Amino acid sequence: MTLPSSPVLQALKKSASSMANRNTPFVYNEWYVAAFAQEVSREFLPRILLGKRVMLFRTETGQAVALSDRCAHRAYPLSLGKLDGDTIVCGYHGFRFNTEGNCIEVPSSSKCPKDLGVARYKVAERGPLVWIWMGDPDQADESRLPEHEWLCDESAWATSSGYFNLQSNYVSMHENLLDLTHLSFLHAATFGTPDYARAEFRSEISQGYFALHRDVVPTTLPALWAKPTGLEGCATAARIVKSEFKSPAFHQVNVSFYDSKLAEQDRRVSRIKTAHILTPQTNSSCHYFIVHGRDFGLEDDAITGFMHENLFKAFQEDVDGMAALEQVWETTDPDDMYEISVVSDGPSVAMRRYLKQRADAEAAARALPNASVQTVSTAETPSRKAETA
Numbered sequence: 001m002t003l004p005s006s007p008v009l010q011a012l013k014k015s016a017s018s019m020a021n022r023n024t025p026f027v028y029n030e031w032y033v034a035a036f037a038q039e040v041s042r043e044f045l046p047r048i049l050l051g052k053r054v055m056l057f058r059t060e061t062g063q064a065v066a067l068s069d070r071c072a073h074r075a076y077p078l079s080l081g082k083l084d085g086d087t088i089v090c091g092y093h094g095f096r097f098n099t100e101g102n103c104i105e106v107p108s109s110s111k112c113p114k115d116l117g118v119a120r121y122k123v124a125e126r127g128p129l130v131w132i133w134m135g136d137p138d139q140a141d142e143s144r145l146p147e148h149e150w151l152c153d154e155s156a157w158a159t160s161s162g163y164f165n166l167q168s169n170y171v172s173m174h175e176n177l178l179d180l181t182h183l184s185f186l187h188a189a190t191f192g193t194p195d196y197a198r199a200e201f202r203s204e205i206s207q208g209y210f211a212l213h214r215d216v217v218p219t220t221l222p223a224l225w226a227k228p229t230g231l232e233g234c235a236t237a238a239r240i241v242k243s244e245f246k247s248p249a250f251h252q253v254n255v256s257f258y259d260s261k262l263a264e265q266d267r268r269v270s271r272i273k274t275a276h277i278l279t280p281q282t283n284s285s286c287h288y289f290i291v292h293g294r295d296f297g298l299e300d301d302a303i304t305g306f307m308h309e310n311l312f313k314a315f316q317e318d319v320d321g322m323a324a325l326e327q328v329w330e331t332t333d334p335d336d337m338y339e340i341s342v343v344s345d346g347p348s349v350a351m352r353r354y355l356k357q358r359a360d361a362e363a364a365a366r367a368l369p370n371a372s373v374q375t376v377s378t379a380e381t382p383s384r385k386a387e388t389a
């Protein structure tokens with residue numbers, strides 16, 4: 001039996017203490033995806049985002065709106081009330097709110113008390129996604145949205161999408177996506193191949209951006225990729241992968257496939273991109289939105305159906321695997337818990353340190369008497385000024 005010695009264990013735990021995990025506060029000053037655009041309608045959509053109750057809906061002119069899903073009066077869920085034009089009527093005692101979150105009518109009173117309202121969050125709708133900013137409203141700059149133009153370019157990318165309510169913290173899922181060594185094992189029955197884990201890789205680590213490149217050449221592609229790319233039976237296929245953490249909310253996997261025995265000018269390169277979009281729900285669960293795109297066979301619905309069905313079987317393996325991992329953390333005595341990192345964990349370790357630093361800095365700023373980072377307090381304050389800033 002080879003277990004880490006006590007000094008080694010202490011060193012491992014010290015190193016892990018600088019990395020984000022399920023216990024790390026959320027990073028609020030980022031854009032996160034609240035919903036697919038098609039989910040937001042004239043019906044209220046209640047959703048827990050970054051530990052807070054939010055509801056989304058559209059105005060009569062189609063603008064997406066996000067408000068705190070709790071009435072300012074007795075905290076009844078506003079999403080159980082009704083939309084009357086562009087006002088929201090609470091289903092308990094009938095307080096009425098406008099789309100800014102301000103209370104504009106109290107049925108039992110001739111006057112609406114001043115400074116009564118619920119938090120309103122800024123949203124930005126881009127293509128199939130509705131993004132939300134739940135941190136300091138003054139920092140809600142749309143230029144901070146992670147780059148995702150391809151998701152909105154239907155002329156160049158054929159896409160399909162899906163959603164999982166992942167029973168895992170979002171940090172673990174980012175880590176899963178950054179090191180695709182697991183394809184050979186967790187996905188051995190779907191899109192992994194035995195040579196994947198041993199293929200050469202290189203890392204890119206910079207502030208807020210972490211990537212792992214892996215070139216699997218030559219390889220034989222699993223049916224999921226071989227069939228639609230026309231590389232079935234090809235023993236000299238190339239699978240060139242870049243897995244990128246672009247923000248705490250957004251991870252992108254980019255893959256190119258071609259026959260490596262052909263000269264560069266003769267190759268037909270088929271590309272896919274997958275947006276893995278994570279929005280924390282609680283410390284042990286997150287919303288997992290996925291948009292998968294390809295730049296070939298754009299009009300071929302049969303390819304879309306085939307790839308979607310098989311990809312989501314593979315993604316289900318991640319969902320099940322991450323839930324199993326979460327249970328280990330949930331049920332293990334913290335004194336007995338440790339992690340050991342290897343070279344391919346480099347980008348994930350750097351990413352987890354980055355998240356921890358961001359979360360700690362925000363928490364420290366919140367603790368200041370005149371905090372400029374109003375993350376937690378903004379969401380719950382009854383002040384109309386703060387809510388609509």
Ligand code: FES
Nearest residue numbers: 071073074090093
């Ligand atoms: S709880 Fe909403 S009006 Fe009373």
Ligand SMILES: [Fe+2]
Nearest residue numbers: 176182187318
């Ligand atoms: Fe996976």
